[in-house]
Amino acid sequence: MARCMKTANCVAILTLGQMIVVFIFIGLRWQTAHHVTFSDLSNRIIQDSEDHEKCYKLLQNKYFISNMATKPTRILTTATNKIYDEKWKSMQQRIEFALDKCSNSSDVKDITHRIQGIAWTSSNGNIAYCVTPKVGCTYWKRVFRFIYRDFNGTPKTPADIPRMYTHYGPLKNIKVFHLSEPAARTKMAYMKAFMFTRDPYTRLWSAYIDKYFLPDFWRTDAKNVVLSIRENATAYSKRCANDVTFEEFLTHVVRMSGSRMNEHYVPVHRLCSPCHMKFDYIGKQESFSADTKFILDDLDLGYLNNDNKSFADHVMEELKTLITYNFKLKSHLLSGCFHELDVARRLWLAFQINGYIPSEVNFPKADLMKVRHLNETEAVFTKLVLDQHNSSKKSSTEWKEQRKRFFVSAYQTVPLSLLEDVRDVFQLDFDIFNYESEPEELFYRPTSDK
Structure with missing residues (x-):
């Protein structure tokens, strides 16, 4: 068997029982030589x-x-x-x-x-x-x-x-x-x-x-x-x-x-x-x-x-799901902390931040103020959001640029010292997953702001 194992084609002529013995022997030799196993790595400091x-x-x-x-x-x-x-x-x-x-x-x-x-x-x-x-x-x-x-x-x-x-x-x-x-x-x-x-x-x-x-x-x-x-x-x-x-x-x-x-x-x-x-x-x-x-x-x-659903169908589903989910949170919050018009305004801005509604379109407050019953606010608001999204002619590039503007603007308002602390907390994520830890668009500050 030893001579056979030295040849390139020996595995093909080994019996099943012989192969099992060989694999067990190789495995024992490997573990003996290395001493440290994957279990060791997981179970001890x-x-x-x-x-x-x-x-x-x-x-x-x-x-x-x-x-x-x-x-x-x-x-x-x-x-x-x-x-x-x-x-x-x-x-x-x-x-x-x-x-x-x-x-x-x-x-x-x-x-x-x-x-x-x-x-x-x-x-x-x-x-x-x-x-x-x-x-x-x-x-x-x-x-x-x-x-x-x-x-x-x-x-x-x-x-x-x-x-x-x-x-x-x-x-x-x-x-x-x-x-x-x-x-x-x-x-x-x-x-x-x-x-x-x-x-x-x-x-x-x-x-x-x-x-x-x-x-x-x-x-x-x-x-x-x-x-x-x-x-x-x-x-x-x-x-x-x-x-x-x-x-x-x-x-x-x-x-x-x-x-x-x-x-x-x-x-x-x-x-x-x-x-x-x-x-x-x-x-x-x-x-x-x-x-x-x-x-x-x-x-x-x-x-x-x-x-079979298109990307547009998925976006529509996501918008409706998020509206329903956030409006339902009213029952989980203390009285006086949830106001339908305020939450609708926040959702509108969130959809603009995420690139679903054009940033230049104002929140439709007047349309929502016409609603006679509060329980109709969600349905009316959902229709306004979907209509606005469907009527937009922006390209995917324009949506991406809109999302980036909101993102960069938000970080530019954060003091540089705090942003550096955030960088330090997530430094290992930046390193392991190959992300830029100090993107210029976020870390650049005019001299007067430093």
Whole structure:
């Protein structure tokens, strides 16, 4: 057998029993030679730099480089195959880049103490998704509910599962992994695992608009911001917390950086930690559609890409969903803290910020003032929003420019010292996921403002 193993074609003539013995022998020799296993990496705190380096080399060699080396070579016979192969290479480059940054960072050793994310899979599944709020998690939660039949009714596509049920409905078939537990991270090493990330600055801006400017967090985190950040806060602000500014929100994020942060703005490396876990795919919000299509195709779920709804249909659905969701929050807030006209005005501006309504169109206050009954406000407002969106002739480039203007303008109002603190809190995200930590458009300040 020893002579046979030296030949190029020996594996082909080995019996099944012989092959099993060979693989067991090789595995034992490998473990004996290396001593440190992936389980070691997940279950113990690395105390010295030598062990730290050894563990990360093991993670790199066993779970990344070897996997890439054994990936079957694709035959590029069509344009589709070439695109797929290029996307696959790009995905592997992201993983290699992240791992390289992890292995060269002095901050990595402390991450295991602060991991707070969760992953969705199923008791008999081989796919795991690390949930990253504000990075397309509604879409991916719908996909998981759909493929594992964790829904009510008879949805024909993932998009048919209601948003509220997607996030808050009971989980019957889906299993939740708490990634702070080493055993959960070890189990994910044997699944097809993926995660998504996003530029920290745009993620923070999105979290502020959706959760603080709009009423979702007024009864929870926004109150903590007012009480801890604002000096001489009024009784109304302490009670309703519906006037948190973007600067106050960022100040709160910085002050919370050393403790458990809300999942909607905690750094992504603390949610998914690609430094301590094996991921087969790392998607990005900035290329969400292309990354999603690739991941679904590679997981043999490509049929989910065959959505008959157009982009315009999805936008319309999103607008209606957000209006309904935010108006329903009235029943969860204290009396006097929710006013229909105020929430409608905020939604209008939020839709302008997100590039759904032209920024030059004024809020239709006069039309809403004509409504005789408060319970009709939502229906009238929804029609006004959809009509305005449908009548706009702006191109996708113009919508993108509009979103960017709001985004840059918001950060330009933030003191530079605070923006530098935000940069420091999310520095590892910038490094691992290859984002610019000091974009000139946000950090530039006229001399008089410095």
